[in-house]
Amino acid sequence: xxxxxxxxxxxxxxxxxxxxxxxxxxxxxxxxxxxxxxxxxxxxxxxxxxxxxxxxxxxxxxxxxxxxxxxxxxxxxxxxxxxxxxxxxxxxxxxxxxxxxxxxxxxxxxxxxxxxxx
Amino acid sequence: xxxxxxxxxxxxxxxxxxxxxxxxxxxxxxxxxxxxxxxxxxxxxxxxxxxxxxxxxxxxxxxxxxxxxxxxxxxxxxxxxxxxxxxxxxxxxxxxxxxxxxxxxxxxx
Numbered sequence: 001x002x003x004x005x006x007x008x009x010x011x012x013x014x015x016x017x018x019x020x021x022x023x024x025x026x027x028x029x030x031x032x033x034x035x036x037x038x039x040x041x042x043x044x045x046x047x048x049x050x051x052x053x054x055x056x057x058x059x060x061x062x063x064x065x066x067x068x069x070x071x072x073x074x075x076x077x078x079x080x081x082x083x084x085x086x087x088x089x090x091x092x093x094x095x096x097x098x099x100x101x102x103x104x105x106x107x108x109x110x111x112x113x114x115x116x117x118x
Numbered sequence: 119x120x121x122x123x124x125x126x127x128x129x130x131x132x133x134x135x136x137x138x139x140x141x142x143x144x145x146x147x148x149x150x151x152x153x154x155x156x157x158x159x160x161x162x163x164x165x166x167x168x169x170x171x172x173x174x175x176x177x178x179x180x181x182x183x184x185x186x187x188x189x190x191x192x193x194x195x196x197x198x199x200x201x202x203x204x205x206x207x208x209x210x211x212x213x214x215x216x217x218x219x220x221x222x223x224x225x226x227x
Contacts, residue, residue, distance in 0.1 A: 043205070043219040043220065044162065106164060107215065109161040110161060111160065114159070
């Protein structure tokens with residue numbers, strides 16, 4: 001399957017700082033990328049969908065001003081957690097999908113970024 | 119009713135056992151169904167698709183019952199390496215994945 005990378009794989013930061021997470025599709029062009037968050041023993045929850053060159057679509061309850069998403073190219077999307085707080089500590093996973101019109105196309109997941117906010 | 123429901127387990131089984139997981143979903147318009155496997159602190163990985171006609175891949179068999187809105191996964195001859203959390207995933211539209219919380223499987227020697 002296709003390869004999606006994430007960087008960093010883990011990060012520890014102080015409360016109030018901002019953290020940027022990168023998601024890259026390595027061998028295909030991802031017209032759509034998705035950002036998920038997973039708390040311990042919980043399911044993956046979709047945070048937002050980003051399409052290359054346009055604004056991200058956020059799920060209900062996700063603050064767009066806190067979780068800034070930029071999908072500037074077909075191989076890169078970034079998620080910035082602004083003014084992070086301990087409750088933002090979670091496992092953030094991106095996925096990428098190559099657009100094929102009219103059918104479901106598999107999403108390939110990155111390895112995840114574990115964020116710990118002290 | 120939650121969108122996708124799974125028994126969280128854990129299911130503790132000995133090597134060689136057969137184990138089955140079920141998953142129910144609430145959106146009758148859901149179009150695609152999958153089982154993913156997630157190891158501890160790792161990303162989920164696609165295990166197999168689920169079709170109404172059934173889908174078998176080696177020791178794994180997945181089944182979809184649209185009328186009852188449930189999906190099943192059967193694992194035969196369990197291996198130690200099967201220990202993981204199995205996520206039921208339901209797709210609506212062409213891109214919206216909804217994950218269950220997962221069912222944890224622990225296979226012991």
